[in-house]
Structures are given as C-alpha cells and as structure tokens.
Amino acid sequence: MSVIQDVIAKTKEKDPAQPEFHQAVEEVLNTLEPTVDRHPELVQAKIYERIVEPDRVVMFRVPWMDDDGEVHVNRGFRVQFNNAIGPYKGGLRFHPSVNLGIIKFLGFEQIFKNSLTTLPMGGGKGGSDFDPKGKTDSEVMRFCYAFMQELFRHIGPDTDVPAGDIGVGGREIGYLYGMYKKIRNDHTGVLTGKGMEYGGSLIRPEATGYGSVYFAAEMLTVRDMDMSGKTAIVSGSGNVAQYTVEKLLDLGARPISLSDSSGTIIDEKGIDRDKLAYVMDLKNIRRGRIKEYADEHGGTYYPDMSVWDVVKKEGLKAELAFPSATQNEINAEHAQALVDNGCIAVSEGANMPSTLDAVEIYQKNNLMYGPAKAANAGGVATSGLEMSQNSLRLSWTRAEVDERLHGIMRSIHKASLDAAEAYGDPGNYLMGANIAGFLKVAKAMLAYGVV
Numbered sequence: 001m002s003v004i005q006d007v008i009a010k011t012k013e014k015d016p017a018q019p020e021f022h023q024a025v026e027e028v029l030n031t032l033e034p035t036v037d038r039h040p041e042l043v044q045a046k047i048y049e050r051i052v053e054p055d056r057v058v059m060f061r062v063p064w065m066d067d068d069g070e071v072h073v074n075r076g077f078r079v080q081f082n083n084a085i086g087p088y089k090g091g092l093r094f095h096p097s098v099n100l101g102i103i104k105f106l107g108f109e110q111i112f113k114n115s116l117t118t119l120p121m122g123g124g125k126g127g128s129d130f131d132p133k134g135k136t137d138s139e140v141m142r143f144c145y146a147f148m149q150e151l152f153r154h155i156g157p158d159t160d161v162p163a164g165d166i167g168v169g170g171r172e173i174g175y176l177y178g179m180y181k182k183i184r185n186d187h188t189g190v191l192t193g194k195g196m197e198y199g200g201s202l203i204r205p206e207a208t209g210y211g212s213v214y215f216a217a218e219m220l221t222v223r224d225m226d227m228s229g230k231t232a233i234v235s236g237s238g239n240v241a242q243y244t245v246e247k248l249l250d251l252g253a254r255p256i257s258l259s260d261s262s263g264t265i266i267d268e269k270g271i272d273r274d275k276l277a278y279v280m281d282l283k284n285i286r287r288g289r290i291k292e293y294a295d296e297h298g299g300t301y302y303p304d305m306s307v308w309d310v311v312k313k314e315g316l317k318a319e320l321a322f323p324s325a326t327q328n329e330i331n332a333e334h335a336q337a338l339v340d341n342g343c344i345a346v347s348e349g350a351n352m353p354s355t356l357d358a359v360e361i362y363q364k365n366n367l368m369y370g371p372a373k374a375a376n377a378g379g380v381a382t383s384g385l386e387m388s389q390n391s392l393r394l395s396w397t398r399a400e401v402d403e404r405l406h407g408i409m410r411s412i413h414k415a416s417l418d419a420a421e422a423y424g425d426p427g428n429y430l431m432g433a434n435i436a437g438f439l440k441v442a443k444a445m446l447a448y449g450v451v
Helices: 003-014 019-031 033-038 040-044 047-051 100-116 137-154 170-184 207-222 239-250 273-285 291-297 307-314 332-340 356-364 378-392 398-422 429-448
Strands: 056-065 071-082 088-094 122-128 160-163 231-234 257-260 263-266 300-303 320-322 345-347 368-370
Touching (some): 033 429, 071 100, 088 100, 100 378, 122 137, 122 160, 207 378, 239 273, 239 320, 263 291, 263 307, 368 429
Parallel strands (some): 088 160
Antiparallel strands (some): 071 122
C-alpha cells in the first residue's frame, strides 16, 4: 500500500462516521501521489499523516432562549486545522446539517484554498447546527451572542479569524462581532465580512461569486474562448449565486437559473439586472422563497428539484455551470447530464459541490473544471484583504479591491496550471490546485520541525 493510500485508510478507520471529511481527504491526497517520490523529505517527516489531523477541535454547547421564553440547546464547533502559513481563517456555518465531519471537511479544504490565495492564512472552519431560517432577528441575535460567549476565547486577529458561510451573513456577523467587542473591550479585525461602518471591505459580499466567474473566464481564455453570449446555469440563490449572476452579466453571459431548498427556477429569457435586483431583495431583505421569482417574472418553477435535476430530467442546455449552493449537489448522473447537454466548463462557487464520481466524469470528458479550492477562493482572498485593511486602519476603494481580487484569481489559475504541468498532468486543475496549495503548507511545516 502506498503512503497516500495508507493515510486515507487510517483516516477512515479513526473517524468512521465522517463521510464528507473522508471524501475531502481522498480528493486531495489522491492527487498528491506525484509529490511522494519527488519529495521524500515530506514522507520522512510524516507530513501527509500530519496534515489530515487538525491542530485542535473545539466543541461546545450553545443554550439560548427564543421569543416565547423556551430554552434551546445547539452545538457549536470550531476546527483549527492548520496554521503553518498564517492565522486560522475560515467561515462559520449555521445550518441543521452541521456536524463535526462537515466542519472538518470544510476546514481541511480551507488549508489549501487559503494557501493558493498567496496570502498568509491558515485553514479553519466552524459553525453550529442552529437553523436561522424562520427565526426572528431577536432570536438570531440571542443565539449569536450565546455562540460568541464561548467562541471568543479561541479566536483573535493573529490567532483565528472567522467569517461567514451558509446561514451567516451580514446580520449574523454584526451580532457576533458586537458580542466579541463587548467581551474583549477591543475593536480589532477578528471577524471578516463586517459591515463597511465597522471595518468591512468593499467587494467582500461579492467576492466568492465574482471570483468563480473570473476563474471560469481564465479557463476559457486558455482555450481561446470567452463568456460572451454563452448560457450559464447557477445553483443557489444566496450571496455566492447572486454575485455570480452579476459578474456573468458583466462579462456578457446569459444566466438562466437559480434555486433554493424548495426548488429551482429556469428563466430561458435570462436573468437580467432588474430580475437580479428582485432576487436580492427577495433573499436578502424579505427572506422569501425562489418560487416567488416565477410568480413575478415568469419562467418555469420546478418544486423539490435542484438545478442539476432539471438538467438531467428536462435536458436543460448550457455551456457554463456554476454550482453555488452546497456540498455534493452534483452527482455522477448530474455530471453526465451536463456533458450530454453541452456543458464545457464547471466552476465551483460552493465548497465541494461535486462528488468524486462527478469530478471523474468532468475529467474523462475534458470539461474545464475549476475545483472549489481554486475557483471559490475569491471570498477568503478578499477576507484576507479585509484583514490587511483592518491592520493598516484604512479602506481601499471598490476598484482597488476588485483589481486585487482579479489579480489573485489569475494567480491561482496560473499556479494550478503550472503545478499540473510540472507534476505530469497538464490542464488538470484539480491536481494542480491541490499540489500548489499543499506544497506551500508542507514546506512551512517541514521548516518548523516536529510540532
């Protein structure tokens, strides 16, 4: 058994009930096989074994009271995975599906994503099985206060800098930061995704969506193509999906889909800027369901179906795909349907939205595939830029931040391509991104000795 396969087997044996974490470890480590022979020093120092073990895992209870005076108890998590190249950095997710395995998978992915940004950030992730959906603002506030009353002791601007993720937007960040500042009597850049009034960065809400489109544009450029006139399908309807649609419109593409947990809308006429403004109001202000889009603007609503279900069952055709909802939303059947219906590029805005079988189908059919740790790194990259602005006590203009973000995405694309070519599989963005991200962290770990 190879070193890599031995590490994968032992990881599954030690953590048998964490399938998402196993999937992330398999996806990364299997692409690192070419590094084993070329870097025997990493084998000797057991870097492969060490990188799959988090530095620490923090789990805690979060008791809070709803508006009717009933007490609820949720679980809180923070996994500080690896700080070899900088403070732990990664979002907080509030969703009923959250468990330790999911937080570990997200934190593990974050190590390599953050490494690729060229910024000094380690990998971490956190969250809770709390569901903000259907809760009042006061209930969300009380939960966030209770959550931060434990989390505050584990984070800091030079230790661990959380951000938002699914279920944690500007409202939640504000409540979390308010309690942190109250407890610590300290106004510092310990959370990113903050409001502009108290230390946030321009372009941060847009960054993940913009970045995934920038990465797709770079992939197309390599094949002498661009986005102009191409049809794009986007899943989700939250922050990432909204700004993916916005940047697609900027670059001349025609986005035709959005979705949420209740179903999918397909608008063959295209989601233009006025329709997008409606979605932003619907989702960010009124917190409504995507079905209302069809009631207001037409198109077809498919209840209880994902975008990818529609592609498979209805033969929906599009050249570009941007999975921007959640993990494992595209399976092998969905991937084959994308191929059969003319898709040429997939750029992942969500974290690990494609199963391993789906990725294999992309690669067999020569689709341009931007894996999440490369394609959606724009969000954490701009969080890193927010940290820099906080440290400097200044704010950059929208144009400055967007230019830096675009430059970072170009750099990630080039690093992924260069590593893939250097390690024997030109054009394999998945392998290239994993190797480029891994080697920077591995060399830092090696420099520190056995710690």
